[in-house]
Amino acid sequence: MTQSLESLLQEAGGPIPLLRAHKYDRADARPEYQPQQIIPVLPQEFSLWEHETRAWREGVALFDQTHHMSGVFLEGPDAQRLLAEIAINDFSTSRPGAARQIVCVNADGDLIGDGIVFHLEDQRFSAYGAGFVQNWIMFHAQTGDYNVEAVYDTKAPVYPNGHANTRPDCRYQIQGPLAGALIEKLNGGPLGDVKFFHMTEMTIGGNRCHALRHGMAGAPGLEVWGPYEHREAIRDAIIEAGREFGLQPVGGMAYLIGAIESGWYQAVVPAIYTSESLRDYREWLPANLGEGMIRLSGSQERADVADYYRTPFDLDYGKLIRFDHEFIGRDALQRRREEPALQKVTLQWNVEDAASLFAEMLTPGGRDVRFLHLPAMCDKMDKHYDMLTLDGREVGNSAYTAYTANERSILSIALVDETVRVGDEVVIHWGEAGGGYGANVVPATDVVEIRATVSPAPYARVAREDYRR
Structure with missing residues (x-):
């Protein structure tokens, strides 16, 4: 049986000794947390990290988000109510086809974490991010008085083949000043007027994909996701169409630089260790x-x-x-x-x-x-x-x-x-x-x-x- 966080805290003698300790030889560590990297499965570089960094500012960059984020799928009559009751922002007005940030706190108002919630269909949502909010959602779905089914979509420890993983979706982000031209080429025409943080659909490599409009470091772009089993076909189609625009795949070394340029504070210590x-x-x-x-x-x-x-x-x-x-x-x-x-x-x-x-x-x-x-x-x-x-x-x-x-x-x-x-x-x-x-x-x-x-x-x-x- 897996040890609980509470028993580990008791073993370590409190939160500070546990959090200040290294974890590289923890026998119970899941594969996706060894080594302790945010993006453990992405190649460090596809070309040179400095070129990859400039791509989202000067041309167009492709980020592979398939493997490193945790997710939760929520489905049922009480899915929207659950989100509304654990989030500081209002989910009562959420409608299918849109996404929004979710921010969760403990009873004292201290941050647990944040992520992105996708309203996929009536009574069906997905939430992706670093994992703190996803775990919080799962806990309340399993222990609270909600008529809801919650399925955890764990991050993948293997790249690029991923034979050990059966994630429901692959996920790619296309960013940069030339992203619009590339997206139009992939779509075979204009995508239409898609509002910020709203979703649409498009076909990539013969596969119907969902897409969310957003941006990173000021650059326009789109996040697309489609069937996991067709991830290579989707990625290859994006790369082939992007050659005209100098598309640059982004590796793990450059991946998080855009977050700092964008002013995204990655995460604080989640406020769960003391109350x-x-x-x-x-x-x-x-x-x-x-x-x-x-x-x-x-x-x-x-x-x-x-x-x-x-x-x-x-x-x-x-x-x-x-x-x-x-x-x-x-x-x-x-x-x-x-x-x-x-x-x-x-x-x-x-x-x-x-x-x-x-x-x-x-x-x-x-x-x-x-x-x-x-x-x-x-x-x-x-x-x-x-x-x-x-x-x-x-x-x-x-x-x-x-x-x-x-x-x-x-x-x-x-x-x-x-x-x-x-x-x-x-x-x-x-x-x-x-x-x-x-x-x-x-x-x-x-x-x-x-x-x-x-x-x-x-x-x-x-x-x-x-x-x-």
């Missing part, structure tokens, strides 16, 4: 899912895991809250909406300080620093919390970091308090606090101070002025 009211959830939740496999990393050291929790207001999700219906955390969010919230920003690293970090990495016998991975430090399941200071005063945390060839800059997504302004110079305390339990301890490192300029999120001008508008 006694969530003990039933932790006892239901298998320890070998993401909540038991993530690692808390960075220099911001706290004794209480709740200090790493965040609210929807901190991530600019406050505008999604609808208080006109009952949902988990509603009363707490009403009380907390007047509290000072953090603000999401982008940090542009100082060139000299970034270069000095590389110099440390190249100096034999030098300081024991945390190395910088290029192009992205968000390629693992770590939840990053590096301390940020302004004039010697702690003002928040820096999180996911990447180098983008589009901006020729190292960027970090960060959450800062209300005293920080765009244009301020803050200091990222780049390092690893370490920690863990038993044989699973992660060593601490020296801390390197990196100056960074506070910039808007999204960082990309086109994302701020076009896509986000």
